[in-house]
Amino acid sequence: DAGVTQSPTHLIKTRGQQVTLRCSPKSGHDTVSWYQQALGQGPQFIFQYYEEEERQRGNFPDRFSGHQFPNYSSELNVNALLLGDSALYLCASSFQGKFAEAFFGQGTRLTVV
Amino acid sequence: SQQGEEDPQALSIQEGENATMNCSYKTSINNLQWYRQNSGRGLVHLILIRSNEREKHSGRLRVTLDTSKKSSSLLITASRAADTASYFCATEGFTDKLIFGTGTRLQVFP
Numbered sequence: 295d296a297g298v299t300q301s302p303t304h305l306i307k308t309r310g311q312q313v314t315l316r317c318s319p320k321s322g323h324d325t326v327s328w329y330q331q332a333l334g335q336g337p338q339f340i341f342q343y344y345e346e347e348e349r350q351r352g353n354f355p356d357r358f359s360g361h362q363f364p365n366y367s368s369e370l371n372v373n374a375l376l377l378g379d380s381a382l383y384l385c386a387s388s389f390q391g392k393f394a395e396a397f398f399g400q401g402t403r404l405t406v407v
Numbered sequence: 408s409q410q411g412e413e414d415p416q417a418l419s420i421q422e423g424e425n426a427t428m429n430c431s432y433k434t435s436i437n438n439l440q441w442y443r444q445n446s447g448r449g450l451v452h453l454i455l456i457r458s459n460e461r462e463k464h465s466g467r468l469r470v471t472l473d474t475s476k477k478s479s480s481l482l483i484t485a486s487r488a489a490d491t492a493s494y495f496c497a498t499e500g501f502t503d504k505l506i507f508g509t510g511t512r513l514q515v516f517p
Contacts, residue, residue, distance in 0.1 A: 298449075327505070329507075331447075333447075335509065335510075336495050336497075336507035336508050336509050336510050337450070337495070337507045338507070339504050339505060339506065339507075342504075350504055352504065382447060382448075384449065384450065386450075386505075393499045393504070393505040394438060394440070394455055394499060395440070395452050395455055396452065396505065397452065398442075398449040398450040398451070398452075399449050400448045400449040401447075401448055401449055403447075
């Protein structure tokens, strides 16, 4: 049973570019949440997708957008990258729009230069 | 913004000793969860305690919750070198967002 898978594992982008990160949830899960974790900090909630809709959103600008597909996988898009967007981006899957006992992927390390 | 703050920020102990980490939070919660993170990679769920529970055990882990003080503690008994990691508390409130604390970095020396 595959857990949560994220791709790519590492990414280097130039300031101003756009990036797309991908996440496949754990088998049986239908909800995907995205988090940004800066170095030395706790994860910060970006948004959650359930039933292909954004249900909850944290305090992130509109440059951060997402999508959920019918197979429950999800994408996180970040436009007009800033140096401050450099972080570990974590995807977590859960069931029926809940957050309890979420399963996390290994993350995508994004470096903006 | 961070909901919780963990204390201490860093903790170093010898194998076999107990490790205690504390978490304080600001708003009312449905539940509080503890996660472990190895070397800046994915988080692993350890234990969940609901707002109407006061104590919960799982193997070598013991979690307490005091909603009147808005605080929780995680006790790891008989620590092992493999317990070396960062530990985060996360609260799920009525807004259904999972909000993480700042984390405690635990180093267990053999």
